[in-house]
Amino acid sequence: MLTSEMHTSGDADGPGSAPDSGARSGAGFSGGASDAEPRSVDLSRIRLVVSDLDGTLLGSGKRVSRRTVQALVGLRDAGIRFAVASARPLRLIEEVLDGDAGHGDGLLASGLVSAVMASNGAARFVPRAGDRGDEAGATAVAPAVAHPVAVAEVVLSAAAATSIIEAVRTQWPEAGFGWELGHTFACDRTFQALAERQRILRDTAEDTILIGPAGPVHQLVFAVPDAQPRDLLARTVQVLDDAQSAAVTVTDSDGGVVEIASVGADKAVAASAWAHSLGESIDHVLAFGDELNDIALLAAAGVGVAMGNARPEVAAHADLVTATNDEDGVAVVLELLLAARGAMVQAVPTVPGVLPVEAAE
Known part of the structure; x- marks a missing residue:
């Protein structure tokens, strides 16, 4: 089952890793989402x-x-x-x-x-x-x-973000990319064109169009023409695994884009x-x-x-x-x-x- 986030194979459990998203039990809880017994919440x-x-x-x-x-x-x-x-x-x-x-x-x-x-x-x-x-x-x-x-x-380094872009483009040459850092957003011209014709929760502008990231980014995003981001998640993870990219988290939040960030994000x-x-x-x-x-x-x-x-x-x-x-x-x-x-x-x-x-x- 597709979950909220998918990790490339470089991810490993550790002090900074996300807690397991499976069923839990403990003080104040009884049962779980799939249990027949009623549950209570403390x-x-x-x-x-x-x-x-x-x-x-x-x-x-x-x-x-x-x-x-x-x-x-x-x-x-x-x-x-x-x-x-x-x-x-x-x-x-x-x-x-x-x-x-x-x-x-x-x-x-x-x-x-x-x-x-x-x-x-x-x-x-x-x-x-x-x-x-x-x-x-x-x-x-x-x-x-x-x-x-x-x-x-x-953050993802500029080199890691560029490598990810290159890997994803091998699968979807028509994809457009954008990248975030704090208050700054930039994107390529393909992403801007896609944002004008389909629902994308990002604010593009002519003066922020670049060829690729010039520095570290908090989040890399991409869109593919007429494709739902959640339908691209599993394949994106496989593409990045095959390319041996940096360990990343791949998500979708119904914003019209696939979101890629360092595994700690x-x-x-x-x-x-x-x-x-x-x-x-x-x-x-x-x-x-x-x-x-x-x-x-x-x-x-x-x-x-x-x-x-x-x-x-x-x-x-x-x-x-x-x-x-x-x-x-x-x-x-x-x-x-x-x-x-x-x-x-x-x-x-x-x-x-x-x-x-x-x-x-």
Whole structure:
């Protein structure tokens, strides 16, 4: 079965590797996604919350609802830190959280977001000066700065990225490529042409067209004419294996592109590192997601919540299935967390819109 991320053969388990996305058991859990027995989820140990953006925190209109903002204020007041983890690069995260699509001064400027994990975890940022929000003892709110500050990153070298491009082109000569680093995006002319004719979540511009990467990148992306990225994942991994490329993670987040990053660039790894920097563990994280690139995060988190609009293979790795992103599914669970901290969410919750995985299948 295709999972949220596929690794080339150079990947190996180790301290920085993503946790296994299989079924888990332990304190506060009973049963699993495929078990017949009802399961229960322990919210008492939740100290941190991580949410995907598109299809999760954001509604279809790419806005964060007022109800969700109110729930995030409740988290802050309760001393529970909140982070976003997205396949989007930083500038496109800022666009929806602090741009015209946001509310008021925006989530990043408001102090409601303690960390930003961009490009599928390739880079971790903190949003404000004086609040290194992924460090123990930091204050919850501090003055905003122009852009979040990078505190950790995993990059592909220019040579590795170029080698990957060459390998992929042997399979799909018509592919177009783009590459991210912080606020910078560049692409080849083929990628720009594809972005004009099919759905691609990247902002191309004439002055950013280059032949290839000139320096390290957080994430390499490519698109093939009239092809669905998820249909290209397995073959991409095989092509890169055959080419003996650098160890990478290959993902799809429904952004119209195949995403390739260094093997350490992973939402689960980034969330675990963020928790560790605060003296916590991934077991203390409540995570939300809806797409294939969220599976490892949902499986690794202390409590993983799939959205009602999530694909079945994503929900299969979650502990709960909430309402859809357009029905404030994140807020529904956060309100439950705030209202009943220390309580058990049973397999048949009393809060409308929250379903155990078994009932949602």
